[in-house]
Amino acid sequence: MTRAVAAGAALWVAVACAPAPGAQIDDAAVAIPGVAATPPMGWNSWNSFGCDIDETTIRAQADALVSSGLAAAGYRYVVVDDCWYSPQRAADGSLTASTQRFPSGMAALGAYLHARGLHFGIYAGAGQQSCAQLSGSYPGRTGSAGHETTDARTFASWGVDFVKYDWCSADSDLADQKRAFITMRDAIRATGRPMIYSINPNSGLTSDGEVRGARYDWGGVATMTRLTNDISPQWTAATGPDGYQGVADIIDASADATARVSAGRWRDLDMLEIGVGTSLSPAQQRSHLALWAMMAAPLVAGNDLTVMDPATSALLRTPGVLAIDQDPAAHPATSMTADGTVRTRELSGGRHAVSLSNRGATATTMTFRPTGSGPTHNVWTGAVVPTGSDGTVSVTVAPGDTALLETTPGGPGQ
Numbered sequence: 001m002t003r004a005v006a007a008g009a010a011l012w013v014a015v016a017c018a019p020a021p022g023a024q025i026d027d028a029a030v031a032i033p034g035v036a037a038t039p040p041m042g043w044n045s046w047n048s049f050g051c052d053i054d055e056t057t058i059r060a061q062a063d064a065l066v067s068s069g070l071a072a073a074g075y076r077y078v079v080v081d082d083c084w085y086s087p088q089r090a091a092d093g094s095l096t097a098s099t100q101r102f103p104s105g106m107a108a109l110g111a112y113l114h115a116r117g118l119h120f121g122i123y124a125g126a127g128q129q130s131c132a133q134l135s136g137s138y139p140g141r142t143g144s145a146g147h148e149t150t151d152a153r154t155f156a157s158w159g160v161d162f163v164k165y166d167w168c169s170a171d172s173d174l175a176d177q178k179r180a181f182i183t184m185r186d187a188i189r190a191t192g193r194p195m196i197y198s199i200n201p202n203s204g205l206t207s208d209g210e211v212r213g214a215r216y217d218w219g220g221v222a223t224m225t226r227l228t229n230d231i232s233p234q235w236t237a238a239t240g241p242d243g244y245q246g247v248a249d250i251i252d253a254s255a256d257a258t259a260r261v262s263a264g265r266w267r268d269l270d271m272l273e274i275g276v277g278t279s280l281s282p283a284q285q286r287s288h289l290a291l292w293a294m295m296a297a298p299l300v301a302g303n304d305l306t307v308m309d310p311a312t313s314a315l316l317r318t319p320g321v322l323a324i325d326q327d328p329a330a331h332p333a334t335s336m337t338a339d340g341t342v343r344t345r346e347l348s349g350g351r352h353a354v355s356l357s358n359r360g361a362t363a364t365t366m367t368f369r370p371t372g373s374g375p376t377h378n379v380w381t382g383a384v385v386p387t388g389s390d391g392t393v394s395v396t397v398a399p400g401d402t403a404l405l406e407t408t409p410g411g412p413g414q
């Protein structure tokens, strides 16, 4: 942005000024009215299948979402990520499904999902190319730039309920991103179909080398906005903000994120890696779900649901944790410690959730003092946690794990 400032007799011009961290990109109260009063929940194809998707795979995942009980627990959006489309647009400029991968077409897939009580999500690239096209892993240049109205109408006509709109261009600036993301928001609004609008402004960097999504508040532009670069199924990735992110890296990034969160304006910590690969311990997977819930983040499973083991299924469906995530008050947690290992989240009805994370290598006892008068519950087990004679509550937390407690009205304690 360039501005002119009159200071006394002097006129200062052309002062380059990047918006301050947390600055709102657009002042709309909500991007798409009527969607996502609570954080969206569902499943996305990318973490387990990458570019290797077809309609048989997606239908099998949808069936497993229902038969496993995940759909009944709230995971209802089935998002078909990158690589579903034909590498060429049709003669009229519209996107079409890859005839090899989705021979029945996308409207038929939408009908299949809707018949099972599920919602239909789809991926599109914001620039000239999708991320897979940019990286050379899928042919063509079918990004939505210049085709926003056509593509939003196409998606609406297929019964799409969720658009993942992904930025994949390293050579553009914030002004380009604003224009692109707002143009698609307005195109989605103009269809009249209430589609969740999920953006990822992180795949390109600002000219000063910082990741965009973490810096600004896109809540008036999109229903949910990615905070970091892509998650990978490991605890820490050590590649910096423009490389892959481990679960702990994203937890750290979320602790001091400045964007405002409220109904219809969610901060996306990326899809879940629970049940993906073998690198994350059971305790780390619990922390993954617990901290996503504490931060009121969308819960979008990324594991192969057709081979899901009972422990993964049970973890993803843990009722108390999902209730924290979906709490209608929509207040994400604040960190009580500089390292973010203790967080409190204000819940509806005057209750509070408290997370106590052990980032060390050995089990540790963590203590806090609830200020409410009633009992404190362990959210994982439902059991009452005894209050000591000094009024404190103590829990032993395994390495990598997160204890989740819920207090009765009166305050979170300290």
Ligand code: GLA
Residues within 6 Å of the ligand: 046, 081, 082, 123, 130, 131, 132, 166, 200, 203, 229, 230
């Ligand atoms: C980007 C996104 C991922 C996924 C891929 C698809 O990397 O951040 O979530 O959508 O593109 O190519």
